[in-house]
Amino acid sequence: MSLNRESALNVAEVLTEALPYIQNFSGRTVVVKFGGNAMVDPALHESFARDVVLMKLVGMNPVVVHGGGPQIGKLLEKLNIQSHFINGMRVTDSQTMDVVEMVLGGSVNKEIVSSISRNGGKAIGVTGKDGGLIQARKLKVNRYSPELGASEIVDIGQVGEVEKIDTAVLKVLIGSDFIPVIAPIGVDSAGNTYNINADLVAGKIAEVMQAEKLMLLTNVAGLLDKDGKILTGLSTPQVDALIEDGTITGGMLPKIACALDAVKGGVSSAHIIDGRVPHAVLLEIFTDVGIGTLISNRTP
Numbered sequence: 001m002s003l004n005r006e007s008a009l010n011v012a013e014v015l016t017e018a019l020p021y022i023q024n025f026s027g028r029t030v031v032v033k034f035g036g037n038a039m040v041d042p043a044l045h046e047s048f049a050r051d052v053v054l055m056k057l058v059g060m061n062p063v064v065v066h067g068g069g070p071q072i073g074k075l076l077e078k079l080n081i082q083s084h085f086i087n088g089m090r091v092t093d094s095q096t097m098d099v100v101e102m103v104l105g106g107s108v109n110k111e112i113v114s115s116i117s118r119n120g121g122k123a124i125g126v127t128g129k130d131g132g133l134i135q136a137r138k139l140k141v142n143r144y145s146p147e148l149g150a151s152e153i154v155d156i157g158q159v160g161e162v163e164k165i166d167t168a169v170l171k172v173l174i175g176s177d178f179i180p181v182i183a184p185i186g187v188d189s190a191g192n193t194y195n196i197n198a199d200l201v202a203g204k205i206a207e208v209m210q211a212e213k214l215m216l217l218t219n220v221a222g223l224l225d226k227d228g229k230i231l232t233g234l235s236t237p238q239v240d241a242l243i244e245d246g247t248i249t250g251g252m253l254p255k256i257a258c259a260l261d262a263v264k265g266g267v268s269s270a271h272i273i274d275g276r277v278p279h280a281v282l283l284e285i286f287t288d289v290g291i292g293t294l295i296s297n298r299t300p
């Protein structure tokens with residue numbers, strides 16, 4: 001692409017504006033969760049990969065955790081396997097688990113690794129089974145039952161929560177300048193495999209790595225109120241009230257919970273941002289343009 005003098009000056013301006021951010025974040029870990037909904041558009045997939053490569057080139061340590069809910073849904077549908085969600089979690093029997101592992105650990109993971117490689121980065125794809133990265137246990141889900149008039153624990157199959165992250169494999173990869181690309185599948189000490197919501201994995205990884213930022217890319221502009229306005233800078237009690245009055249539901253539930261947990265656990269800030277915006281990651285990191293919902297340990 002050739003630039004005229006005016007646009008070349010704009011480029012120079014943008015680069016100098018980015019300088020303090022590059023200096024501040026150099027050597028810091030940034031965990032980026034690439035949601036399944038945000039990755040359906042090939043052009044956006046490519047711009048995401050370029051952003052990650054650029055972050056690495058300017059000295060940050062990006063760690064990618066990916067979802068793949070819609071991609072899992074498509075294959076289940078093809079195979080005529082019914083699927084449903086409780087509290088934003090996919091009910092996972094053993095047949096569904098096989099499909100989840102195939103899609104997350106296989107096609108989706110390798111597609112992201114390939115697009116990062118195509119754009120000049122060195123990525124390595126792993127699932128939580130590799131190097132014992134994600135030790136999991138069965139998730140107990142509490143759901144309000146109108147029949148009982150109280151909440152009850154429901155069994156949603158092989159759905160897990162993170163018990164422990166063993167960072168050894170991540171440190172080896174980052175130390176050798178690879179970009180880790182992580183599929184949210186965990187395993188327990190008995191060898192049982194678990195399907196884990198990708199937001200929860202991203203939050204825990206950000207916490208144990210004491211990341212500078214946790215960025216959750218999704219298919220909405222951020223956390224929205226009932227009128228569709230973006231909410232930002234929220235405290236835990238405010239979030240609890242929004243869950244209680246039904247403003248936050250479905251896939252936004254694990255997202256907001258893990259963002260709050262991550263900042264409580266020492267991550268400087270968590271961002272829920274619109275993955276449908278080209279270069280959403282770069283805009284968030286290198287500019288003052290506040291996009292999406294920010295949750296930081298500086299909120300009241």
Ligand SMILES: Nc1ncnc2c1ncn2[C@@H]1O[C@H](COP(=O)(O)OP(=O)(O)O)[C@@H](O)[C@H]1O
Nearest residue numbers: 035036037218219220223224247248249251252
């Ligand atoms: N208050 C809210 N603000 C924004 N999105 C919400 C809210 N409550 C529920 N949602 C739903 O959460 C979805 C995002 O979660 P999810 O579908 O799991 O995305 P991803 O695949 O990116 O993880 C949105 O598309 C929206 O349907």
Ligand SMILES: CC(=O)N[C@@H](CCC(=O)OP(=O)(O)O)C(=O)O
Nearest residue numbers: 035036067068069089090197198
């Ligand atoms: C337990 C559970 O719900 N696991 C998710 C894992 C993938 C995921 O989290 O994908 P997104 O980020 O695209 O939603 C699922 O089976 O869909």
